[in-house]
Amino acid sequence: MKWMIGALAALVVIGGCGSKPEGGTPTAAGEAKPLVAFAQANSQDPWRQVFDKEIQAEAAKHGDEFAYEQQSAEDDPNKQISVIDTLLVKTPKVLLVSPVKESVQQTVEKAYDAGIPVILLDRGIPGDKYTCLIGGDNVEIGRKAGEYLVERLGGKGTVLMIQGLGGASATLERAQGAMEVFKKNPGITVIEGDDCKYQRKAARDYMDTFLQSGRAFDAVYCHNDEMAIGAYLAMEAAGTPKKIIVGVDGCQKEIVQYILDGKVDATFKYPIPGPEGIRVAASLLKGEGPPADKKIVLPTEIVTKENADAYLKANPNLF
Amino acid sequence: MAEVTDGGPGGWSGVARTAQRYQGVLSLVLLLVFAYAFEPLFFTPNNLRNVLNQVAIPGVLAVGMTFVILTGGIDLSAGSLLGLLNCIAATWMRDGMSLEATGAYILVLGLGVGALSGLTIGVTRMQPFVVTLAAMVSLRGIAYVYTDSKNISGIGDGLAPLQQTQAALPVPAWILITVTGLAALILARTVFGRNVYAIGGNEEASRLAGVAVTRTRMGAYAINGFCVAVAALLFTARGNNGDPAAGLGYELDAIAAAVVGGCALLGGVGNALGTFVGALFISSLTVLLILQNVNDKVAMGWKGLIILVAVYLQNLGRK
Numbered sequence: 001m002k003w004m005i006g007a008l009a010a011l012v013v014i015g016g017c018g019s020k021p022e023g024g025t026p027t028a029a030g031e032a033k034p035l036v037a038f039a040q041a042n043s044q045d046p047w048r049q050v051f052d053k054e055i056q057a058e059a060a061k062h063g064d065e066f067a068y069e070q071q072s073a074e075d076d077p078n079k080q081i082s083v084i085d086t087l088l089v090k091t092p093k094v095l096l097v098s099p100v101k102e103s104v105q106q107t108v109e110k111a112y113d114a115g116i117p118v119i120l121l122d123r124g125i126p127g128d129k130y131t132c133l134i135g136g137d138n139v140e141i142g143r144k145a146g147e148y149l150v151e152r153l154g155g156k157g158t159v160l161m162i163q164g165l166g167g168a169s170a171t172l173e174r175a176q177g178a179m180e181v182f183k184k185n186p187g188i189t190v191i192e193g194d195d196c197k198y199q200r201k202a203a204r205d206y207m208d209t210f211l212q213s214g215r216a217f218d219a220v221y222c223h224n225d226e227m228a229i230g231a232y233l234a235m236e237a238a239g240t241p242k243k244i245i246v247g248v249d250g251c252q253k254e255i256v257q258y259i260l261d262g263k264v265d266a267t268f269k270y271p272i273p274g275p276e277g278i279r280v281a282a283s284l285l286k287g288e289g290p291p292a293d294k295k296i297v298l299p300t301e302i303v304t305k306e307n308a309d310a311y312l313k314a315n316p317n318l319f
Numbered sequence: 320m321a322e323v324t325d326g327g328p329g330g331w332s333g334v335a336r337t338a339q340r341y342q343g344v345l346s347l348v349l350l351l352v353f354a355y356a357f358e359p360l361f362f363t364p365n366n367l368r369n370v371l372n373q374v375a376i377p378g379v380l381a382v383g384m385t386f387v388i389l390t391g392g393i394d395l396s397a398g399s400l401l402g403l404l405n406c407i408a409a410t411w412m413r414d415g416m417s418l419e420a421t422g423a424y425i426l427v428l429g430l431g432v433g434a435l436s437g438l439t440i441g442v443t444r445m446q447p448f449v450v451t452l453a454a455m456v457s458l459r460g461i462a463y464v465y466t467d468s469k470n471i472s473g474i475g476d477g478l479a480p481l482q483q484t485q486a487a488l489p490v491p492a493w494i495l496i497t498v499t500g501l502a503a504l505i506l507a508r509t510v511f512g513r514n515v516y517a518i519g520g521n522e523e524a525s526r527l528a529g530v531a532v533t534r535t536r537m538g539a540y541a542i543n544g545f546c547v548a549v550a551a552l553l554f555t556a557r558g559n560n561g562d563p564a565a566g567l568g569y570e571l572d573a574i575a576a577a578v579v580g581g582c583a584l585l586g587g588v589g590n591a592l593g594t595f596v597g598a599l600f601i602s603s604l605t606v607l608l609i610l611q612n613v614n615d616k617v618a619m620g621w622k623g624l625i626i627l628v629a630v631y632l633q634n635l636g637r638k
Contacts (some may be wrong), residue, residue, distance in 0.1 A: 043615060043616060069612045071609050071615050072615040072616075076567065077558050077562065077565075078376065078554060078557060078558060078565070081557060081558065082369075082372075082373045082605070082606075083609060085369045085372065085373070086366075086369055086373075086606050086609040086610060087609065088365075088369075089360050089363065089365055089366040089369055089610065090360060090610065101470060101558070101560070101562060102470065102472055102560065103470070103472075103558030103559060103560040103562065104558070105559070106482075106557075106558075106559055126472070166468055167468040167469055
């Protein structure tokens, strides 16, 4: 009896290592197609999930030109270093990295020094040892959100800003851009809300407590959509009269539905750099050389009730 | 620690005893045979160096954890302590201290914090799970306060010696081998080592037999803290920065390696060499799954299952 279970167990071990997702690349010698490898920061949060879907869809279009593989690092920089080191064993022709933190710099530079083009997605690293960086501009997104709120409020009112994870660059920049605009408009008062870690529940808890305080406000600016939904849910439960609510990211079908229902007023798309990264990788493989600009900034777009339906159609991979 | 085997047919129980004696080696050999057969890249010098670089941090943590587990305890604070020591080491290096001074300070700190945990457990007779859970929370908090929630970068190349290759192997691998060797000697050849096994086997009996239980426990946790400090230095060199979130969940990786390596969580059974093999098994598995291009979410599921099976295989002979 025991040996049967033992043998079964051995089979599981072998099966586990041998199982491949569909479309996995055979690594047998004589493999002709070059490899494009992507080290993702994490595959958990909604934005990253849309990121994964879109980059994989774009890579599939280039299936004849190169093989594509990706691995995620659960937001642990040490794990990402290990992932990149292991991907390098497979000698990819282009390496895409969405860095967890700047501390993956050494490994990225090692690849670059070895002659492998490195395309950074979303977040950069210090120095200039990479081929190009593709991402959005959070300061600009903050500015756009600030301008929208000022316009909606007619230049006069109180904005509660619910903040993302403290210390994260996205949080600092989304706050910075909006504050630039608010400071230029003396009629606007800003209440700097708590760090709600980009989480819906944390924002709801904070808003519940804030409403208890009885402080007056006219609009809520949240550093992402999850927190905008959390803030809305708290106000709905408390029976608070409708306020203007703005979020950022635009990567979930749910937020678009909230906008269509008039519960949230607007969101600003945080652009997904994956497809552009694949296109740059493809042109590098064709020998077309690196892009003219080392930093490629992808534009944001506003989603309101007016264009929400069109936005859904244009972005079929939303979470 | 005499093993009791079932009274089944002599042949099988003999095989089972042998299987159990060689603990994780069996699983590791199985894995390596599979890698040899199906993954031509695994046994390239490049990849072997990669595996050894990766196993060093979890390996050193797991060897330290072995002392604690042998006493029948557990240390949930290892990851948090690693994070704090990583921040302190990065700060010292940034402020221009030498590698020697920083290293000595970090090792003494690790030893001290470990001894304090052991003393608390010994004196208050609270469960190790609870005491180290509390330490896990506080140490993480201290790391955030110490760094003001920011990463510490710009620490120069003072830690480069910890990243080099010496005599064919990466320095982190040599450190792991040294730590494992010393731990094996301490456990097998010293009175302290015998006492560690004794209090893990039966604390009351050891106490009655005159073993200084609290002092032994303190020693075990101090050695564990020392190992965490070694791992923290390797971690700091690998990312070349300080990160208050570093090492999140690493205690669980260390416990997994020890358990795969044949440690019993009830205490009294296991050894440092087994743990080394267990850590090597998990790191090899991680690398193999990436080389085989297994989807990382699927890989997590397989890893859990394979660890479970590996432990089951080893326990066949144990009753």
